[in-house]
Amino acid sequence: MNKTFKIYAVIFIIVMVILALFEVNKTESTDWRKNFKTTQKSPFGLFVFNNEIKDLFKNKVKRIDQTPYDYYNQNKKKPHNILVIEHEVDGESWNKILDQVSSGSDAMLIISEIPKEISDSIGYYDSQISFEDENVLKLTDTKYLNDFIKLDKFPSGRGFTYIKPNVEVLGKTVEKNNSDQANFIKAKFGKGNIYVHCEPLFITNYYLLQRGNVRYTQDIFSYLDNKETLWFVESNSKASQFFLRFILSNPALKYAWWVLLGGLVLFIFFNAKRKQRIVPIIEPLKNTSVDFVKSIGNLYLQEGDFHDMMAKKAQYFLNKVRMDLLIDTQNLDEEFAKKLHLKTGKPTEMINEAIDLIKKGQDPYAHVMKEDLAKMNKLLDGII
Incomplete structure (x- = not known):
């Protein structure tokens, strides 16, 4: 390691x-996100509503985890109720819902942002009307005047700011510092009706568990006739396939x-820091001069031309004398031998013997043997 x-x-x-x-x-913190999930027990989940909806619709509710477009392409239904709660629905699906309503079905949309397809069809506009921390949701029908719900946690403040004459207002938002605004409407569409409530918080866990608030929810759904209700919920098929779902x-x-x-x-x-790369081993350049000399020597040795080798050795020796010792080598006489003796300090007998062998190597007619070459090489290397 x-x-x-x-x-x-x-x-x-x-x-x-x-x-x-x-x-x-750490202390447990409350998740106040508006998730509107049927499986969430957080304040703004729909766990309680999901468990109690069968009583609201007398066991005539059916949860659909397909898009309305896919479902109605595969199923032909007689007039029924359609329920959509804060659920993203594509444009084609909204058109399918409108087709069903036109044929006699009733649709209840509990959503904070009205899709353009619905808004254009029933003729109203909605917007953010306030940012108050509290408001009260009431119904306009006289038989429901005593049933209301107070929103004291993160109300959306949405309402309908423009309503056409053929649209009926069923509920309103009451605030201290603002005028009342419609939040629940009914619009006739073909043979059926479209109900739109723009404040879905009233069916979340936090508000349903407070005393007295259930009556308001019961009043809202009482506008739907006693027939089968299709509730289009978020599909959980994608989440169940996610391998990290349990971990997260x-x-x-x-x-x-x-x-x-x-x-x-x-x-x-x-x-990821840059690491030192392995330094490649570079072989140094070889001195091939020695190999060359050995090759040439072997060549002469194989040829047996000792005379020529003595001549070249003598030539190399005399050239070295001229260059290093500055002695004239034109005449190999006693004067030359004397100067060489003085410059090198070698014995006179050794120098004279070397001069004799040099002359023998320079004589083209001299008879040279291998021993002469070896002796000459030894003497000349010993002088310089």
Whole structure:
């Protein structure tokens, strides 16, 4: 285990300990997001409504996890109720819903943002009308005047700001500092009716569990006739196929998963630093002069031309004398021998013997043997 790996391991362990301490000491926080999910028990989920809807519709409700477009292409239905709660529906599906309403079905849309297809069909516009922290939802029908619901947590403040004469107002939003605004309307469309409520918070867990609020919800759905109701809900097929669904739904596993990913990112980041490449071994240039000389020597040795080799050795020696010792080599006489003796300090007998062998090598008619070449080479190398 190298030093770098140990450092990474220590950092990872420290991070894990810190996160564990945070997890142990943290307090549970309430999720106030408006998710409108039937499986969520958070304040603004629809878990309670999903369990109680069978009583509201006397067991005549059917949950559909297909889009209205797909469902109605596969099924032919007699007049029925259609329920859509804060659910994104594509344009083709809205057209299918309008076709069903035109044929005698009733549709109740409990959505905060009215789609253009519906708005254009029944002739009204909606917008954000206030930002008050509290408001009260009431119905305009005299038999429901005593039934209301107070929204004290994050009301959307939406309402209908323009309504055509053929649209009936069934409910309104009451605020202290603003005039009343319609929030629940009914529009005749073909043989059926479209009911639109633009404040879906009244059917969430938080408000349904408060005393007295259920009556308001019962009043809203009482406008639908006693017939089969198709509730188009969000499809969970995609979520169930997601392999991390269980991990991300568990807070402890979710934190462990993100820590693991963070550790991998840190590991990749620190190991992405430029590392020293392996230095290639470069062979030094070989001195081929020695090999060349050996090759030439072997060639002469194989040829057996000792005389020529003595001549070249003598020529090389005399050239070196001229260049290094500055002695004239034109005449190899006693004067030359004397100067060479003085310059090199070698014995006179050795110098004279070497001069005799040089002259023998220069004489083209002299008879030279291998021993002469070896002796000459030894003497000349010993002089210089």
